Amino acid sequence: MYRYDEFDHEVVQSRVKQFRGQVERRLSGAITEEQFRPLRLQNGLYLQLHAYMMRVAVPYGTLSSKQMRQLGMIADKYDRGYGHVTTRQNFQFNWPELTHVPDLLQDLADVEMHGFQTSGNCIRNVTSDPYAGATAEEIEDPRPTAELLRQWSTLHPEFAFLPRKFKIAVVASKTDRAVIRAHDIGIEVTANEKGEVGYHIIVGGGLGRTPIIGQTLRAFLPREELLPYLEATLRVYNRYGRRDNKYKARIKILVTETGIDAFREMVEAEYEALEPLDIAVSAQEVERISSYFAPPDFENLPEHCDAFQAKLISEKDFADWAGNNLAEHKVPGYSIVNVSLKPTDLAPGDITADQMRAVADMAEAYSFGEIRTTHQQNIVLPHVKKSDLYSLFEKLKEAKLHAGNIGLITDIICCPGMDFCALATARSIPVSQAIAQRFSDPARQRAIGEMQIKISGCINACGHHHVGHIGILGLEKAGVEFYQVKLGGDSSENAAVGKVTGPGFSQEELVDAIERLVDYYIDVRAEDERFIDSFKRLGMAPFKEALYAA
């Protein structure tokens, strides 16, 4: 795992000291709220509907057990004993007090964490594949590239005040587990016909009030050209992106209005004009960063594990959990373990301080101390020996983290909604819970199969509803919440924006409508056909009819 160097340490520690002074000046009145607001936001501190909210960066979703344990301590010391995993793989705390935040930031800095790039019109915390370094599908571990981007973008003076926020995601597999096509820039590590490794650069994707799937800017960018090329892209955006209307300020609007070919010409012209190799990173530096992500000391094990297989036969609960929550590891004898933060009775993505400590213990005992957060608001233990899986499952049960619903209908992405967010127009958590409870029978969930429901409490789409197989948008009119439904969205490598079905539903109507939709799908699906594939085959009309059949 990446360890901060002296420069990183100095930046993080000096920022804590700086913010402590800023808070003191704000409390004394030496600076006004207008002056203080951008300073607190640059450290991840928002003022939400009921309280301050602290967003903690988790670069590319990678955490150590030590960091997770510290987050648990912070949840107890400064908050209400829990935290929340966001759709950008970050952590949020809903109830800190301003006067405590400098100490909170110091506790974060003690484990190389901070709130940089979690707010503001800068390059936000870079996200990546939670299976990085563990899946056989990848060309290479995408995290060294993500780390390179973190170092480049952190406090980048030219890009601190962009027209709007800027989100980058990196994957190194054909399977997209980071929704790269819904990012301002999506990067896929790829190889050309000569076998050289480089980057497929996608630009202009995004969700929010104008959902757009990104387009290819460069099909293959040589590895050493990454930073100069992104610098050129950001410069074009910084110069031509709209600043007169925040709703039209994202790069997706610029790319759409300019046209991808004209936009590409502008980027290439800017790139040509850059000082040659001005900020290009040498192969040695890439090697140095990559060395921090060297694989752990895997044992030489057979792929087949008798003890694991025996437990699959004798322990049904374990077999059901393993059937959904495990993914294939690149090293024989190991598994990738998905830990669900979607019990049917709690808010999606929430995790208590006790559970954070339990996950830290489990990571140390079974996964080389490594933890990942996912944009699906779950957790991954990336490197677990198959022979340890049953013991791990027992520990997960003790911690109430054993829901076996990864990728199923109750594995719902859900923003905090009106319960916490100042921007929301309706609640999303109770809707998520109502759906999860309606489909709480694990056997029924497995029978339905892969299903992605995503819920946003407003048009800003933090709950990714545009790319849900079933997307739900909470709105409010005359004091009454209602929920608009989209169908056919896809967050994978086959990314697609869902289509609105028609008039909205009340919460009660919505759960019944979704059940009708699911029942219809079960009736018409071909063998082993996923919901999204049935939808693509049959089109909107019959599903819409089922949805509104009451």
Place this chain on the structure above:
Amino acid sequence: MSTAKHKGKGPQSLTANELRGGASVWLDANMEWSRDFGDAFKTEDENHIEKMRAKGDADANENLVVGVYFIDIEPDSGLPVRYREKFRVKGPSYDTAEELGLNAKKAK
């Protein structure tokens, strides 16, 4: 500086957030800030509203509260008119700490 400007119709209350803690507060009849909306002063009297505005400005300048603004109140129910403000009064309908009794555990 407060941005409080009374533009609404009917009864008004003044709300803000505590600067230090962030909690939502409402101005009561004694011109003190309360975390309980039940204490909120609700009035259509322009003289009272002017006093409330002055108090809001003063306390924002004194760095006690932040984001001061007036909200419209329904005459019959005494609740805020806007859905968002109703929600701010009630607090979250769901909080994991409440659900699992984590606050009680922390208090022990």
